[in-house]
Structures are given as structure tokens and as C-alpha cells.
Amino acid sequence: MWLNLTPSRRLLSLRWSLIQYRNITLENTARKAAVDKVLSAFRSICGKDNISLGEAIREQHGKDESVHRCRPPDVVVFPRCVEEVSALAKVCHDHNLPIIPFGTGTGLEGGVGAVKGGVCFSLRNMDQILDLHPEDFDVTVEPGVTRKALNAYLRDTGLWFPVDPGADASLCGMAATSASGTNAVRYGTMRENVMNLEVVLSNGTVIHTAGKGRRPRKTSAGYNLTNLFVGSEGTLGIITKTTLRLYGVPEAMVSAVCSFPSVQAAVDSTVQILQTGVPIARIEFLDEVMIDACNKFSSLSYPVTPTLFLEFHGSERSLEEQVNTAEEITQSNEGSDFQWARDAETRNRLWKARHDAWYAAQALRPGCKAYSTDVCVPLSRLPQIIVETKKDLLESRLTGPIAGHVGDGNFHCLMVVDPNDPDELHQVHLFTERLARRALAMDGTCTGEHGVGLGKRALLCEEVGPLAIQVMQGLKDSLDPRNLMNPGKILQRGEL
Amino acid sequence: MWLNLTPSRRLLSLRWSLIQYRNITLENTARKAAVDKVLSAFRSICGKDNISLGEAIREQHGKDESVHRCRPPDVVVFPRCVEEVSALAKVCHDHNLPIIPFGTGTGLEGGVGAVKGGVCFSLRNMDQILDLHPEDFDVTVEPGVTRKALNAYLRDTGLWFPVDPGADASLCGMAATSASGTNAVRYGTMRENVMNLEVVLSNGTVIHTAGKGRRPRKTSAGYNLTNLFVGSEGTLGIITKTTLRLYGVPEAMVSAVCSFPSVQAAVDSTVQILQTGVPIARIEFLDEVMIDACNKFSSLSYPVTPTLFLEFHGSERSLEEQVNTAEEITQSNEGSDFQWARDAETRNRLWKARHDAWYAAQALRPGCKAYSTDVCVPLSRLPQIIVETKKDLLESRLTGPIAGHVGDGNFHCLMVVDPNDPDELHQVHLFTERLARRALAMDGTCTGEHGVGLGKRALLCEEVGPLAIQVMQGLKDSLDPRNLMNPGKILQRGEL
Numbered sequence: 001m002w003l004n005l006t007p008s009r010r011l012l013s014l015r016w017s018l019i020q021y022r023n024i025t026l027e028n029t030a031r032k033a034a035v036d037k038v039l040s041a042f043r044s045i046c047g048k049d050n051i052s053l054g055e056a057i058r059e060q061h062g063k064d065e066s067v068h069r070c071r072p073p074d075v076v077v078f079p080r081c082v083e084e085v086s087a088l089a090k091v092c093h094d095h096n097l098p099i100i101p102f103g104t105g106t107g108l109e110g111g112v113g114a115v116k117g118g119v120c121f122s123l124r125n126m127d128q129i130l131d132l133h134p135e136d137f138d139v140t141v142e143p144g145v146t147r148k149a150l151n152a153y154l155r156d157t158g159l160w161f162p163v164d165p166g167a168d169a170s171l172c173g174m175a176a177t178s179a180s181g182t183n184a185v186r187y188g189t190m191r192e193n194v195m196n197l198e199v200v201l202s203n204g205t206v207i208h209t210a211g212k213g214r215r216p217r218k219t220s221a222g223y224n225l226t227n228l229f230v231g232s233e234g235t236l237g238i239i240t241k242t243t244l245r246l247y248g249v250p251e252a253m254v255s256a257v258c259s260f261p262s263v264q265a266a267v268d269s270t271v272q273i274l275q276t277g278v279p280i281a282r283i284e285f286l287d288e289v290m291i292d293a294c295n296k297f298s299s300l301s302y303p304v305t306p307t308l309f310l311e312f313h314g315s316e317r318s319l320e321e322q323v324n325t326a327e328e329i330t331q332s333n334e335g336s337d338f339q340w341a342r343d344a345e346t347r348n349r350l351w352k353a354r355h356d357a358w359y360a361a362q363a364l365r366p367g368c369k370a371y372s373t374d375v376c377v378p379l380s381r382l383p384q385i386i387v388e389t390k391k392d393l394l395e396s397r398l399t400g401p402i403a404g405h406v407g408d409g410n411f412h413c414l415m416v417v418d419p420n421d422p423d424e425l426h427q428v429h430l431f432t433e434r435l436a437r438r439a440l441a442m443d444g445t446c447t448g449e450h451g452v453g454l455g456k457r458a459l460l461c462e463e464v465g466p467l468a469i470q471v472m473q474g475l476k477d478s479l480d481p482r483n484l485m486n487p488g489k490i491l492q493r494g495e496l
Numbered sequence: 497m498w499l500n501l502t503p504s505r506r507l508l509s510l511r512w513s514l515i516q517y518r519n520i521t522l523e524n525t526a527r528k529a530a531v532d533k534v535l536s537a538f539r540s541i542c543g544k545d546n547i548s549l550g551e552a553i554r555e556q557h558g559k560d561e562s563v564h565r566c567r568p569p570d571v572v573v574f575p576r577c578v579e580e581v582s583a584l585a586k587v588c589h590d591h592n593l594p595i596i597p598f599g600t601g602t603g604l605e606g607g608v609g610a611v612k613g614g615v616c617f618s619l620r621n622m623d624q625i626l627d628l629h630p631e632d633f634d635v636t637v638e639p640g641v642t643r644k645a646l647n648a649y650l651r652d653t654g655l656w657f658p659v660d661p662g663a664d665a666s667l668c669g670m671a672a673t674s675a676s677g678t679n680a681v682r683y684g685t686m687r688e689n690v691m692n693l694e695v696v697l698s699n700g701t702v703i704h705t706a707g708k709g710r711r712p713r714k715t716s717a718g719y720n721l722t723n724l725f726v727g728s729e730g731t732l733g734i735i736t737k738t739t740l741r742l743y744g745v746p747e748a749m750v751s752a753v754c755s756f757p758s759v760q761a762a763v764d765s766t767v768q769i770l771q772t773g774v775p776i777a778r779i780e781f782l783d784e785v786m787i788d789a790c791n792k793f794s795s796l797s798y799p800v801t802p803t804l805f806l807e808f809h810g811s812e813r814s815l816e817e818q819v820n821t822a823e824e825i826t827q828s829n830e831g832s833d834f835q836w837a838r839d840a841e842t843r844n845r846l847w848k849a850r851h852d853a854w855y856a857a858q859a860l861r862p863g864c865k866a867y868s869t870d871v872c873v874p875l876s877r878l879p880q881i882i883v884e885t886k887k888d889l890l891e892s893r894l895t896g897p898i899a900g901h902v903g904d905g906n907f908h909c910l911m912v913v914d915p916n917d918p919d920e921l922h923q924v925h926l927f928t929e930r931l932a933r934r935a936l937a938m939d940g941t942c943t944g945e946h947g948v949g950l951g952k953r954a955l956l957c958e959e960v961g962p963l964a965i966q967v968m969q970g971l972k973d974s975l976d977p978r979n980l981m982n983p984g985k986i987l988q989r990g991e992l
Contacts, residue, residue: 135771136874178716189714191723192688207967211941211960216872217904218685219941220674220727222948222956222986223968227687227723231716248773275631277744279775318814376712378632408713445707445715452718460718464707471703472719474974479967490718 031117034095035074042077045087050078050125061102061112061120065167065358067371067419068110068454073100073120080125082198082206082240089238090204092119093484099202100486101234103143103173108372109453111177111233115488121238123172129153130241131213137246138195138215143172143239150244159246162187162281165449166355172239177451178231182354185274185407186281186313187247189449194230198241202484206240215243228475233451234486236479250313253281254323255347256338258310258330259303263287263390265333266306267383270406272329274379278322282311283407284354287390290361290401290414297360298353303336308406309354310338311347357403361414364399368416373400373432375439376410376448385442386411389435396431398424410448433459457492527613530591531570538573541583546574546621557598557608557616561663561854563867563915564606564950569596569616576621578694578702578736585734586700588615589980595698596982597730599639599669604868605949607673607729611984617734619668625649626737627709634691634711636739639668646740655742658683658777661945662851668735673947674727678850681770681903682777682809683743685945690726694737698980702736711739724971729947730982732975746809749777750819751843752834754806754826755799759783759886761829762802763879766902768825770875774818778807779903780850783886786857786897786910793856794849799832804902805850806834807843853899857910860895864912869896869928871935872906872944881938882907885931892927894920906944929955953988 042051052058053075062072074097079085092099098118105112114120127144134157141150148168150161165174165181173179175197180189187193195217196210208214209225229236260266270283285308286294292304308330312322327338341347353360362370377385386402393400393413404411413435417428436446436459446459461469473491476483483493538547548554549571558568570593575581588595594614601608610616623640630653637646644664646657661670661677669675671693676685683689691713692706704710705721725732756762766779781804782790788800804826808818823834837843849856858866873881882898889896889909900907909931913924932942932955942955957965969987972979979989 133874133876135767135876137771138874178720180714184714188688191714191720192684201967205963207964208961209964211936211964213939214936214941214959215874215939216906216941216944217875218676218680218687218872218906218944220870220943220945220947221941221952221959222727222965223732223971224674224687224720224723224727225960225964225967227720228971231718231720236719248771250773271631275633275744277746315817317817321811321813374716376714378629378634378711379713380629380631410712410714440707440710443709443711445710445712445717447716448712448714449716451716456717463710463717464721465704467701468703468705468707468721469718471697471721471975475719475724475971478970478974 028117031097032074034097035119038091038095038097039075041091042075042088045091046077046079046084050080052076061105061122062114064105064107064110064112066108066110067369067417068113071113071115073114074117076120076122078122078125082200085121085200085238085240086204086206088119088121089200089202093203093482096482096484098484098487099238101176101238103170103176104146104168106167106169107173107177107453108450109455111451111453111486111489113454115454123170123240126240132157133215134159136215138243139246140241140243141171142241143170146170147174154246158249160249161244161246163190163193166358171244172242175230175242176232176234176239178449180405180408180449182282182284182351182405184405185283186279191227191230193245194226194242195245196243197226197229197239199229199237200240201237202480202482231451233453233489235476235489235491236485251315252319253311253313253347254319255309255311255341255350256323257302257341257350258308258338259336260306260308261334263306263386264383265335266308267386267406269308269330269333269335271379271382273326274407276325276329278325279314280310280322280326280407281313282309284309285402285404285406285411286354286357287402290357290403293360293364293401294353294357297363298356300353309350354403357401358414361401361416364401365416365418367418369419371415371417371428372450373413373415373435374410374447374450375435375444376408377439377442377444379409381442381444382406382409385438388438389413392431392434396427398427398431400431408448409444452490454489457490460490461492524613527593528570530593531615534587534591534593535571537587538571538584541587542573542575542580546576548572557601557618558610560601560603560606560608562604562606563865563913564609567609567611569610570613572616572618574618574621578696581617581696581734581736582700582702584615584617585696585698589699589978592978592980594980594983595734597672597734599666599672600642600664602663602665603669603673603949604946605951607947607949607982607985609950611950619666619736622736628653629711630655632711633742634739635742636737637667639666639736642666643670650742654745656745657740658743659686659689662854667740668738671726671738672728672730672735674945676901676904676945678778678780678847678901680901681779682775687723687726689741690722690738691741692739693722693725693735695725695733695735697733698976698978727947729949729985731972731985731987732981747811748815749807749809749843750815751805751807751837751846752819753798753837753846754804754834755832756802756804757830759802759882760879761831762804763882763902765804765826765829765831767875767878769822770903772821772825774821775810776806776818776822776903777809778805780805781898781900781902781907782850782853783898786853786899789856789860789897790849790853793859794852796849805846850899853897854910857897857912860897861912861914863914865915867911867913867924868946869909869911869931870906870943870946871931871940872904873935873938873940875905877938877940878902878905881934884934885909888927888930892923894923894927896927904944905940948986950985953986956986957988
């Protein structure tokens with residue numbers, strides 16, 4: 001870019017950069033002065049032990065599991081209840097300080113980076129499970145409660161919460177990023193499973209998206225605020241409670257592994273199983289690079305070919321029928337016999353291996369970091385996009401094993417990249433853009449479950465168009481007129 | 497109220513009413529002048545044959561199937577494509593004319609009444625079914641396409657669209673009111689089944705809520721605009737296309753009728769069937785008053801006691817298992833043997849009788865009109881609320897047979913009322929308010945599927961609280977700053 005400019009343009013550009021730099025520096029100075037001013041107010045709200053200015057703590061709260069660089073907040077607060085969250089938010093609002101909600105830091109799109117500094121609200125101290133209604137299949141949890149903690153709590157009730165993104169994320173964080181994962185093909189994503197939210201807005205106002213304590217299975221009462229906050233990535237408010245739909249633990253579960261001679265055969269089987277209406281609980285694809293990495297990382301010995309991990313839930317009898325149909329289909333596509341995982345321990349080992357794919361991929365190149373793509377396309381386009389993407393990976397000489405929730409048309413290339421090699425980083429960036437555009441050209445989306453965060457803001461605009469972006473910006477302005485809530489995420493307005 | 501005022505207050509109140517009246521009259525005069533001015537622009541956009549000022553046409557477009565009185569628009573336009581909708585909206589916007597979208601007029605909450613006059617956009621001429629993707633289980637339809645028309649079109653594809661509110665409503669209208677009905681317990685409501693919308697905003701801007709032509713099974717790309725417009729009742733924009741999720745026609749279906757000695761026994765059976773995890777497709781409750789009315793209206797002869805209509809979908813084998821479990825439960829609650837409806841014709845007759853409940857109720861008192869309540873509560877609260885409500889009906893001496901989608905906790909009292917008896921109307925009003933508050937006290941909602949429209953605006957405020965209402969009002973202001981889109985619905989801002 002720079003080299004294409006005339007000398008006078010270069011000068012102009014340099015001057016513009018200097019003005020920007022001065023503005024940012026002034027902004028930073030003003031913000032840090034504001035932080036100093038509010039500390040005593042923070043202390044009187046949540047006690048001095050629940051406020052941290054330490055560098056290590058701030059750095060820990062400035063990054064998630066993605067390659068996005070750490071952007072530490074100016075201060076981290078650890079409120080203990082919604083009243084404290086509200087009072088702290090009000091102070092931030094009065095002093096124009098950015099507010100960044102923090103759950104477990106297991107996001108994958110840089111969602112917690114304090115790109116404009118400000119106050120990180122770490123919600124781990126609010127970890128109560130409230131109002132379990134086993135007879136109505138619902139429960140309400142505070143933001144410090146993780147997926148695994150909830151399922152451990154539910155162990156003896158015959159109920160479970162199935163949405164499973166792999167990481168032991170906080171449930172309110174999962175609501176904020178509209179997470180899903182391996183079970184979504186059967187049980188839906190957070191969008192279908194959040195019934196109500198308590199949210200603190202940037203000015204400290206506390207709302208309940210469906211009304212306080214309400215939990216009907218369906219409602220047509222006014223605008224669907226619940227699903228506006230689900231997937232809002234902390235940019236509209238701080239989620240301080242979420243009411244979730246629960247499910248009965250199935251009478252029987254069985255998992256199976258099936259190897260295929262080609263990607264096409266594995267993905268064709270997936271599409272056909274879905275089309276036949278088998279209510280499959282999980283159907284996960286791993287390409288030969290991925291299965292090889294998992295074999296090594298988790299001490300397994302599956303054939304190194306494109307593979308499906310499947311899971312069936314139901315009564316003993318319905319399971320038999322589901323399995324028979326699925327096996328018939330995989331065999332007609334030259335799949336291997338199913339390798340079974342019937343008891344809980346073997347099943348858990350299998351799915352742990354699948355969920356450890358992220359670490360298995362990283363282990364392929366020690367010292368490197370992983371970045372996951374996240375496109376999602378209509379089912380029928382899956383074979384073509386996966387085949388084209390594997391070709392692209394080969395041609396680009398990039399390491400990117402593929403794992404995916406193919407039952408939803410969603411798959412990830414786990415790009416393993418040397419963070420100190422700018423050329424490789426650039427190649428990965430170009431590859432992920434090509435992949436996203438390939439998905440967009442096939443009626444798909446650039447993000448099926450990870451969210452937009454920092455890295456996909458430009459792609460979001462390509463995906464929904466500038467007019468829908470304007471509408472989104474209008475909603476943001478309406479709920480957060482000072483742009484204090486997690487600024488710089490989802491929408492692009494010069495906050496880089 | 498009036499009688500409680502002091503004489504000077506009465507005078508003040510009278511003067512206020514006169515000022516209001518004068519303002520409304522001035523507003524009406526100005527609006528009618530504006531309508532006169534825009535007619536030639538309308539004609540040049542959609543041709544003179546697609547504009548109607550006739551009284552009969554206007555009256556037909558000023559009311560739905562509810563008791564809300566007819567509020568005819570000033571003019572009805574019949575655009576033929578999204579470009580015409582957009583151009584017409586722009587003209588309305590430039591002249592501050594209210595815009596009221598109209599599908600089939602089968603709503604139940606007065607949603608189409610032109611309470612501030614303006615232009616009714618009747619969308620029946622846009623009736624194309626577009627982009628059927630059988631392999632991906634999705635289709636896109638224009639707003640003139642009804643539920644039955646789509647299912648007729650799909651007849652030979654092995655696919656169907658299950659959401660079924662009874663009436664042959666337009667699918668875009670169903671999206672606008674967040675409709676559901678008898679199949680929601682298995683297949684979800686419009687919220688779960690709309691994948692994308694094309695929407696014309698009040699200023700004529702056309703957006704696609706998930707991006708043009710996109711149809712991935714899941715997405716985390718930005719704010720969930722799709723579910724903001726689903727259920728917005730025409731107050732945020734005009735839905736001109738909806739992309740819907742389709743389902744495979746089940747291998748086998750069977751319906752059954754079961755009579756019970758008491759309401760409690762019927763509703764307990766429902767709750768237990770759901771809790772056991774039977775994937776029941778429909779489970780409808782009719783109280784003894786309702787079944788009696790249906791027997792008479794549809795020439796049936798079911799025992800006049802609380803009754804469940806059930807339907808099971810699945811493979812032949814899974815059906816057997818579902819039915820056995822359900823029968824075991826109903827029999828343990830003293831239910832009768834199942835009366836079967838196995839072939840398509842008998843099943844259709846059964847469900848037609850259920851869907852004709854509305855007319856059957858009206859036939860109980862010829863010359864009267866029906867008004868349907870629509871509360872929805874958590875499953876476990878159903879027995880109590882239905883028993884209390886029946887007691888209330890008896891004590892209030894009101895006719896209100898009960899029919900409901902009890903699998904979702906949603907039921908309707910079909911209030912049959914003499915529209916010329918102000919005392920009875922008042923009694924019905926008081927009863928419906930008591931019922932709604934009973935539902936709110938049980939963590940429920942005042943509307944499970946009919947929407948807020950005109951009659952439930954105050955109850956919505958009680959349900960979600962004034963702060964959530966403020967948020968909703970902010971969203972409305974952001975999308976429709978001139979308050980032109982279907983003014984006076986959902987939110988109350990003096991437009992009565």
C-alpha cells in the first residue's frame with residue numbers, strides 16, 4: 001500500500017498516523033487518570049480484595065485461547081453479586097470507562113482483549129446454581145458456573161445440559177458467544193437453549209430479557225431480547241444469570257468410530273444419515289491429518305484416513321434402529337465396520353480425544369500456536385468445500401488438520417502457526433479469508449459458533465451486507481450509546 | 497374513574513380530552529391530505545389496479561379474527577415485488593404515513609388495525625415459492641405464500657413444514673407474530689424454524705437478517721437480527737421473504753384420543769409423557785366444554801370429559817415404543833383406552849375438528865364472537881392453573897371452553913362473548929387479566945403464541961418490567977425512528 005503512494009501522499013499518511021497516535025496516547029492518559037479516580041469507588045463496592053491492578057492478573061484477563069495478542073485491561077474487578085456488577089458498571093459509565101466481561105477466557109476470537117483498555121469484569125466469584133426445576137427441565141445459573149460444574153451438579157437428577165463446545169466454558173460466556181459444539185446437531189445451540197437472561201447494561205440498569213424469573217417453554221411477548229443478547233459477545237451488556245433448558249439423560253448411549261477411503265465418502269455418509277432423519281446425537285468428522293495427530297496425542301490407533309466419530313442417544317430399541325440405518329449408509333459409502341465405544345469410560349475416552357484435537361494439532365509443531373477457522377455451510381455443500389479446502393491447504397503448504405461438527409455443516413481447520421514467523425502468519429490470514437469467502441459463496445457463514453470477535457469484523461460486513469451492519473450498529477448505539485461495552489468487537493468503528 | 501373526580505378535576509379532564517380530540521382530528525386531516533398527495537406516486541410504483549381506496553377493501557384490511565374493532569387504513573396497496581414494497585415504503589416515510597403489513601388477516605390480537613390510519617401493505621400478490629433446497633431441508637417463500645400452499649407444493653418431495661397454528665396463515669405473517677401451534681412441542685415455533693428474513697425497513701431500506709441468500713444450519717455472525725424480526729408484529733419492518741427449515745415427512749404417523757375422569761388426570765398425563773422423553777408430535781388438551789362443542793360442530797361422539805388428542809411421528813418401530821409408553825402413563829392416570837386414527841383421512845378429520853375448535857366455540861352461542869386467551873406456563877404449573885381457571889370461569893359465569901397445546905404449557909380459553917353486551921365484555925376483560933396475572937405469578941407469560949398486538953401492551957409491561965420495555969422501545973426507535981411501522985402495537989406510547 002505504502003509503496004504505491006506518491007511522496008506527498010506518503011507525507012499525508014504519516015501525518016495522519018501521527019495524529020491518530022497522539023489521539024490514542026491522549027485517550028490512554030485520560031483513561032488511566034479516570035481509572036485512578038474510580039478505584040476508591042470500586043473498593044467501596046466490592047472490597048479491596050476483589051480488585052486487581054497486578055500485571056500478571058491483568059495479562060491473564062487480556063487474552064483468550066486464540067492467537068490474538070494479549071490486550072490487558074487497566075484493572076480487573078471480581079464482583080460477587082448482580083448488585084455489585086450494576087454499581088461497578090454505573091461507575092464505569094459515569095467515567096466513560098470501557099467494560100469487558102470475562103468468564104473463563106476460553107473464547108477463540110479475541111473477545112476479551114481490552115483493545116481500548118478499561119475495566120475487566122471477571123465473573124468467577126458469582127458461581128451459584130439457582131432455581132433448579134427438574135420437573136420443568138430448567139435451571140438458572142450465575143456466570144461463574146461452567147458447563148462441567150452444572151453437569152456435575154445435575155449428576156443424580158437424571159438431567160443434563162448437552163451443549164458442549166469442548167472447553168469447560170462458563171455457561172453465561174457460552175450464551176454471550178452463541179456457542180454450540182458436538183451435540184448441537186441433536187440438541188441445538190445456545191440460541192435454542194437459553195430461556196431467559198439477567199443482563200446489566202452499560203449504565204448499570206439490570207434487565208431480565210424475558211421478565212424476572214420467567215421460564216415458559218415458549219413466548220411471543222414482545223421483542224426477543226433473549227436472542228439479541230445471546231451471541232452479542234459482551235458488546236451489549238454483562239450477562240449475570242442465564243436460565244437454561246435441560247434434557248433427560250438418554251436411557252442408552254453408544255459411540256462408534258468409522259473410517260473412510262476418502263473425505264467425500266465420509267461427508268456423503270454424514271449428509272445421507274441426516275437426510276434419512278436419524279436423530280443422531282453427534283457426528284464429527286476428522287480428516288487423516290487430524291486423526292493422525294489425535295492418535296499420537298491421545299495414544300489411540302485409529303486408521304489414518306478420513307474418519308467419523310458418531311454417537312447415538314435413545315432407548316435401547318431406538319438405538320438399535322438408529323445404528324442399523326447409520327451402518328447401512330456408511331457401508332454403502334465404503335466405510336469400515338463401526339468400532340464401538342459402549343461403556344461410559346470408553347465413550348468418555350473417545351470424546352476426550354475429539355475435544356483434545358485442539359492440543360493434538362498444536363503438538364504437531366511444538367512451540368507453535370493454533371488458530372481455528374469456523375465456517376458453516378448448508379449440508380449439501382460440505383463435500384465440495386472440504387475437498388477444495390484440503391487442496392488449498394496442500395497448495396499453501398500450511399498445517400491445518402480438519403475437525404468438524406459436520407452434522408451442522410460446520411468445520412474447523414486447526415491452523416498450527418509459528419507466531420514469530422510473519423510470513424507464515426500472513427499466509428494463514430490469506431488462507432482463512434479464502435476459506436471464509438468460499439463458505440460465503442456457498443450460502444454459508446464465516447462463523448458457525450466461535451463468534452466475530454476481533455478477527456472477523458470485515459468478513460461479517462461481507463456476509464450480511466453494509467445495510468444489516470448499519471442496523472446492528474443502531475442496536476448497539478441504542479443499548480450502549482457511549483460504546484463502553486467491550487468496544488471494538490463484532491462491529492468495526494475504528495477501534496483497532 | 498370519572499365519578500371519583502372532583503368537579504374541577506372533571507373539567508380539567510374534559511378539557512384534556514377535547515385537546516386530545518382536536519389533536520387527533522388535526523392529525524387525521526393532515527394524514528388524509530398526505531395520502532391524497534402520495535397516490536400518484538403509489539400509482540407510478542405499482543400501477544393503479546394495485547391500489548384501493550374502496551371502503552369494503554379498507555374495512556377488510558382493518559381487522560383480523562379477534563374481537564378488536566375494525567380500524568381501516570386510509571388506503572391499501574398490493575405490491576408485486578420487494579422493489580415495489582421498498583419504493584412504496586420510501587414514499588410513506590417521506591410523508592410520515594404509517595405502514596401496516598397485511599398477510600392473511602388471521603391474527604388474533606388486532607395486529608393489523610390501522611390505529612393511526614395510514615397505508616396497508618397487503619402482500620398477497622407476492623406468492624412465489626423460491627429456492628427449494630430439498631437436500632438441505634430449506635426453502636424461501638414470499639409473504640403471500642400460506643402454510644397450506646407450501647405444504648401442497650412440497651407434497652411429492654418427502655418434505656413438509658410442520659409449524660401449524662390452525663389457520664391457513666401466510667408464513668411471513670407467522671414469522672412476524674412468532675406463531676406456533678399443535679406441532680411446536682416436537683418441531684419448535686417460528687423462532688426455531690426461520691433461518692433468514694428479507695425485511696424492508698420503514699425508510700425503504702432492504703436488509704437480509706442473516707445476509708442475502710444465506711442458509712447455514714447455525715451461525716454466530718453478529719447480532720441475531722432474524723430473531724429480532726420474528727415476533728416483531730410488523731412494528732420493525734415488512735417481512736418480504738422468509739427462509740424456513742423443512743423436515744422429512746415421518747415414515748409413520750398415528751393419532752389417538754384419550755378421555756380422562758378429570759382435568760388433573762389429563763394434564764398430569766401430559767406432564768409425565770413429556771418428562772419420560774417421548775418425542776410426541778402433538779399433545780392437545782380439550783376440556784369437557786370444548787369436547788362437547790367439537791362433538792356438536794364436527795359431528796363427533798367423544799365422551800364429554802377432559803380429553804387429550806395425541807399424535808406420534810417416527811419409524812414404525814419407534815412409534816410402537818412411543819405409543820406403549822404414552823398408553824402406560826395415561827392408563828396409570830385412569831385414562832380411557834386410546835381411540836385410534838391411523839389412516840390419513842381419519843387423522844385429518846380428527847385434527848380438523850381440533851383446529852375448528854374456534855368455530856365450535858363460537859357456535860355455542862350464535863351471534864357471539866370469540867376471544868382467545870393465550871397464557872403459557874412451565875409444565876409443572878399446568879394442572880394448578882387450568883383447575884383454578886376453570887373455577888374462575890364457573891364463578892364468573894362466562895363461556896370459555898379450554899383447548900391447549902399443553903405439551904408446551906400453553907392453553908387457550910376461547911371466550912365466547914356477546915359483542916353488544918358491555919357488561920359481559922367487561923367481565924371477559926377482567927377474567928383475561930386475572931388469568932394473565934395467574935400465569936405471571938407462575939413464572940409464565942401472557943402470550944405463548946398470539947403476540948401482544950393491541951390488547952396485551954400493559955400486560956407485557958408487567959411481564960418483562962419497565963426497564964426491559966425501555967430497551968424494547970430503544971430498539972424500536974433505532975429501527976423506526978418516526979414510529980411509522982404498525983404504530984400502537986406491542987409498545988404503548990399513547991397511540992390508542
